[in-house]
Amino acid sequence: MIRTSVIRTVAAAVALALGVTACAGADQNSGNSSGKPSSVLTIQGDAGDPTLTENFNPYSSTQLEGTRLIYEPLEVPSSVNGSYTPFLATGSTVVNPTTIKYTLRSGVKWSDGKPFSAADVVFSFNLLKKFPPLDTTGVWAQLKTVTSSGNTVTMTLQKPNVPFAATLAQVPIVPQHLWQSVKDPTKFTNTKPVGTGPFELDKFAPTQYMEKKNGSYWRAGTIAPTEVKFPAQSSNQSTNQLDVTSGKFDWSYNYLPNVQKTFVSKDSHNKYWFPPGGTIGLFLNLTKAPYNDANFRLGISYALNRSTIAQKAVNGYTGAASLSGLVLPNLKADLDPSLPNQGMVTQNTDQAMAAFNKAGYTLQGGKLEKAGKQASITLSMPNNFTDWVAAATEVKAELAKVGVAVTLDEPQYAQYEKQIGAGTFDAAMGGFGGSGNPYTDFNNALNSKYAAPINTATVNNFERFKSPTVDSALAKLAAATGQSAQQQATYQLEQFMYHQQPIVLLYYGGSWGLFSDKNFTGWPSASDPYMLPTTYNNAMLVVVTHLRKA
């Protein structure tokens, strides 16, 4: 008896609840597709987990990306070709290979009205020295001193390293008058940020934050958006793709298959730019035979059809990589003109076989063998990097044709990271370069000081390449101040990359910028490539300050 009536009551309650939810489902439509241009800029924001944590500490690894618009660095180098956009500094001079001098902009004010000065710059750098967890770019591994006099700041380095200016220039500057009383800046979430940047925090909510224009910004008159909105993105890729194609963002960063149909055709204002942002390569473990033999690597290199690999991996949005190690066309000014065909190599089985023969391998009944053992490679990559997996699958198929047995190993990223860091892998897919600065790219990937022993973790030079020739070429480039000296040193490194192939470069990884020019114009594009279209790092500051009202 009782149970029947309980069921009835519950059934009634359920019917009621369903009715209510059904009624509530009617009025959701943001309707962003018509009407006048808005002065609110909407950028696809950080991924919440699942909601956002309010953190505007510009030195924290968990800061919200919008922090980039609140705090300014001295200068921002372009991730395309390294050319500088000035912010708090009006310019810099390399006094000598260990001394860089910055001239600061005058008349800049913090958003609380206090004046900005050279003391703030010195304070910010010293903060990183005092609290190493904040020093995410490792500036104090290179710096000796930071001092100021009047409106100039002078930085001296422990060793000649001219290209390191790019890293120094990008350290965000915080106000001394507020930060000197912060007890533990490593745990400081800075929920009331005061910066010199073009925007100030307006509102924070768990799934979206908004920033409003800083009226006292030193070039406020040229800043087009009055408000920037950062809705949190989903950690689910398919959900994000639907969100992006529904047209609610002015700027987002997402890989989309068949972008012409899925994005461009949805709205006449939709634009995209997918420039190469780095090089994806096959990293062979150079502490193991036969991978330590350059002839074997050249054999692998000639056996591959890079255009097909790029087609399979990234839909052909980007193409085969130049084996010079430079991202082209971004860094074409630095390319050694003596390299044949801009360092591009086409598939050539005969040349591959010739190289393999030099390494002592011969083709026996379809198998590439040396002393009766077939050449084999276990190739690792994180299972969720679908473009790498697609590229590796094609590499496997192409190497099978020259008799090399490839096994794919697709662990979770953390496991992959552990393998490559410890050096306990055969071969791994990995990224090379993309900083916009040839020295940084070559140094991170090839400097023997990063080649940690097996089972000691390293992120850079995980293939464990060691060469005194390359080390001295890197040192020469680090100390070079004139353009022609820099060029000569860069050429030497390109030649080495091309002929020795310490990393078998495959194709360019893309930078997936999606824009709408309905509200704002001036987005980076192939005809105006001033910055990579990334919605993270300082690219955001440069792009947002570059926009004009549509």
Add this chain to the structure above:
Amino acid sequence: MRYVLSRIGLFVLTLWAAVTLNFILPRLMPGSPLDAALAKLAASGQQVTNAQRTALESELGSPHGTVLSQYWDYLGNMVTLNFGHSYTDPTRTVGGSIARALPWTLILVGVTTIIAFVVGTLLGVWAGWRRGTKADTTVTMGATFFASFPPFWLGLLLLYVFAFKLKWFAIKGGYSEGLTPNWSPSFISDAMQHSVLPGITLALTALSGWVFGMRNNMINTAGEDYVTFAEANGLKQRTIALRYAARNAILPNVTAFGLSLGAVLGGSVLVEGVFSYPGLGHLLFEAVTNHDYPLMQALFLVLTVGMLTAIFIVDLLYARIDPRVVRT
């Protein structure tokens, strides 16, 4: 009383075993919180350098002390409900993260579990009572159809049609962007609207289990002598079906219902992920990908306690419903 005491003893013992396993399992996963943090940077396309690794290492800190002392601290923290700070984001407390996510899961998954149970069971009663008829075939076929959908796939499908194409619902989230959760009617209606699609996904895919279970039990009880006797006495079909057959047939389903209520706290990892729903399932998924041990442990604890409590209550209830369990 002895029965109740023995149940309580078992509850405590299982809880300890679960809590201990909960300590061991995350530590068996390959990789560390640091690797995972670097993975996140790399996945977003940023350049990762040794400098970053060093800075992150000192920011996140690594688990210190021997495993035994970690275990001892852990037990102490579990008892005092002090879960500490998250590894992924040292500015965030684990308790706070869970407290923020808990209501969302409790309401969404809880309500849909109840709806699925009630509707599924009623449909099962109906189908079982009219076995072999068109009604039975329709219900059974329909349930089979929805049971064969993986929940996240059905979720994506609904998302595509109703949120992306028709724009009736928002594509993601538990509430509109820019709102802060509160108890105002406008927020509640906004949240309800966001819960429709994930709710339907969860309810539809869970429904079929209840339908099948109930239908099969009904078919068994419908053949019992007391049902034939009731029919011979000229009782109304409806009365026989609901008050006699269904009442006996529902027992196994009630047990299962208790268990699935216990599982509610785990949320639904995949469905919450698809809809970016701010619940415990989504939080768990993020914790696992980020190797956030403190968060993972606290979440598993919540889950285990929820489940054990549900089993405990079902055990006690069963003693009332079916006195035979106490005697044996």
